[in-house]
Structure formats: C-alpha cells, structure tokens
Amino acid sequence: MRNRKSGMGRTGLLAALFFLCFGMTAFAAPSVEGDTELTAVDGETVSAEFTITSDSDMESATLTISYDKSVLTYISGSGGNNFSGSGGNGTVQLSAVPNDTSATFSVTFRGSSDEDTTLEITACTITVDGEEIDVLAAADDADAEGSDGEDSDEEDSEEDEERASFVIDERTFYVHHPTSVDGFTLTHIDIQGIRSSVLQSDTLEDFYLVMLYSDNGSYRDLFVYNQDTGTVIPYVQLESGSDTVIFIEADEDVTVPTRYSYVDLGWGAKYTLPAYKHVTIDGVDEIFDDSNRYLIYGINQDGEKGWYSYDYDTGSVQLFDEIAYDGEQAYITELEEKEDGLRDDLEYQANRYNTDMRNRLWLLLAVTLIAIVLLNIVVIQYLRIRRLRNPEPEEEEEEEPAPKSEKKKASAVIVGNLEENETDFDDPESRREASVDEGLEIIDLDDDE
Secondary structure, eight states, rough: HOOOOOEEEEEEEEHHHHHHHGGGGGOOOEEEEOOOOEOOBHHHHHHEEEEEEEEEESSEEEEEEOOOOEEEEEEEEEEEEEEEEEEETEEEEEEOOOOEEEEEEEEEEEESSSSSEEEEEEEEEEETTEEEEEEHHHHHHHHHHHOOOOHHHHHHHHHHHHEEEEEEEEEEEEEOOOOOOOOOOEEEEETTTTTEEEEEEEESOOEEEEEEETTTTOOOOEEEEEETTTEEEOOOOEEEEEEEEEOOOOOOOOOOTTTEEEEEEEETTTEEEEEEEEEEEEEEEEEEESSSSSEEEEETTOOEEEEEEEEETOEEEEEOHHHHHHHHHHHHHHHHHHHHHHHHHHHHHHHHHHHHHHHHHHHHHHHHHHHHHHHHHHHHHHHHHHHHHHHOOHHHHHHHHOOHHHHHHHTTTOSSSSTTOOTTSSOHHHHHHHHHHHHHEEETTTTOO
8 A cells, every 4th residue: 555655656646747847838829710601692782790819809800801702792801909991892801909828800791693602811910929820820830830741840840940031022031831722732832042841833834833931920821932932922723604713924936916915913912914905006106995904824724825804893704806906906006007007198199289389489489589589681672772762851962963053153154354452263143243334145055055
C-alpha cells in the first residue's frame, strides 16, 4: 500500500508539472467563420453573418469579403462599436472597434437572379495589444501544423528563407503556400531564383497560380503567374456561355484590335487588370467611349486564347468576334478614307480656286496698269500732235509770213532827194506817210505792172 501511494503521488506530480509547463502556454489562434454559401432570389434580400474570435481583446477588426456582383448587389452592413462599412463592384469591407474577444459582422445583399452563390473571405485583420495580426495567415499556420510532415516542413523552411516578391500598387507582396483550388495541383517552381509553392493547372500547359500576401498581411489573393515574363495579374475566372474563362496577359505577338487603347481596369479594392477600351479618333486625339465595356485577353478550359468583351457593370463576359469586328472596321475605314478623299479633293479645289483667283487678280492688275500706261502714252502723243498742228499764238506771229501788200510796201523804193537830217533807215511807214504829205511818188518795185 505504501508503494502504491508513493507511485500515485509521483504520477500526480508529473501530471501537475506537465500542465504547468504545457497547458498554460497553449492558445487558440484567432479565426473567422461565417456564411459563405448563399441562395440568391431575384429581387429579394439575403444576409450573411461573420464572427471573428481571438483569445485577447481586439482593439480593431477589419473584414473584407468578395462576392459575385452579377448575382448579388451590396445593400448594407452592420457590426459592433464604431462600425463602418462600404461595398460595391464585388467587394465589401467591414470594420469595427469591438474591445472584446469576438466581433460579429452582418452584411445584406439583394439578389439579381435565382441561383446559389459563394462569398469569399479575402482579408481579415485584427489589432491586439497594438500589434496587427492577419487572421487568415494565422489560421493557415495552424492548419499547417496539423498537416502532413512534408508540406509542413517545407512551409517552415520557406518561413526561414527569402520569399519571391512582387510590387503591386506600390506595395510589396510575398509568395506564400497556396490554398487548394479545383482543377489545380500543388507543385514547386523557381520564381526569381527562389523555389516557391504554386498551383499548376491540370488541363492547361504551363499555367500557374501563386498565393501572394501583402507586406502587412491585409491582402491575401491568388494571382496568375506568367513564367515567360515573370509578372502576375489577379486571378479572375468567369463563365462565358459553356466556357470557363481566365483572364491572362496578352502575348507579345498578339495584335490588338483597331481603335482600342490600353487602360488599367480597377479590380477589387487594390488591384488592376490589363485591359483595352474602344476609342474614337478625333484628329490626333483619342476619345474613350462612355460605356463600361473593356477588351481583356483570356484563355478557356481548352487552352484556346483570345479577346473577350467584359461588361464592368454586369460582370458578364463574351468572346470577342474579331472577324465581324475587323469587317466592320474595314467598312468604317473605307468610308473614312472616302470622306478623307472628298475632304482632300474639296481642299484641293478650294486651294486651286484661291490660286486661280489670285492669279486672275494679278493679271487684272497688270492689265490695268498696262492700260493706264498706254492711255498715258496716247494722251501724251495726242497732245504733242495737237501742239505741232496748232502752235501757240506768239510763235505764229513770229513765224507767219508778211502779207503780199506789206511785202510790196516793204520792198518799195522811195525816190526823191533827202532832206537834212534824213536817213535811208527811217521807218518805211513813216516815210510813206511823209511822202504822201509831200506829194512824192512811191514806186513799188515788186509790182509787175
């Protein structure tokens, strides 16, 4: 009996030491749970509730949810002290200051169609004792501890090594161990020279998804990794008729349809997708259409790549008919070329008319000047001829010959004796008068009679 009691005492002591050493240091990781499967009814509201739990009081809690905006429309949200919520375009963000070990959020949607849909928790962060904690990452770490030895050991080794990283919207994202996705298998490839865990498509050749965490753990999403270019874009999978389409980056040798220009299409709260939007050419300016339709490159489940027309408002996507579009653009281009030809011809005719009119004006001016010069010459010549024909009176008096009778008188000889003080150079006229008075006879030598 003494030995048995002593054995039981040693056992109790060991048990007490075990609980003291291990039981008091075991804490549950923070977690988030909620309604992720919803049934939408067209025109009616449907709600989902999410609860975040922690071992310590949370100073703040933030929850980000994504939904299918073609099935649901965000109405409102609620939850706790100092609540704030916003939503739209497929994303809802809720936050509160619970100051408690649990926080509950409720979000309400209106259905756009009758079908089942899924909500996805894309980010969840809490603040405890001034430290920000990524709840999803903590949950993944807890799951990893209970997983198989190989994956757990590899994830632990990744924690000790430098991870491959990408800069998205001026924030650094790091590659982490991905969650499972239907149609993809976990594998490992080298990214930036670092062996990284990725998901490889079971049907598409060399098609990979990577899980990226933001530097502060607020964002955690899957991205399509392009092994040729070493770039990533958000993983977006949509239904187009009977096809499942995943958006990807266009290959370098792919031709962008005419009249489309590159834009960054905002996706969710943080990301962008490479897209193109139709433009109208106005001279040298490009004017974007007012519609919210974009052209995005994608690949379907059969590996067929092509352009897809994405409606941002409805979230629908359909295969872009390049043949029909090219034919339409060829017809439009032909009309524009004809219009440009007519415009050029009209401009040519206008320039020609202006040139001809200018030449005609110069010719008319030259003819007018010549006519004025000729008229001046004619007038001057006329005046000269007239002057020659009709000399001035003074010149006529000087040049006009004396009348015959005067000639006779001028040439007459006075016969008689000269008196005293008389000369031969007296004026014939005075002499004639004197002779008349004296009765002298004047003989006209010029008179033939």
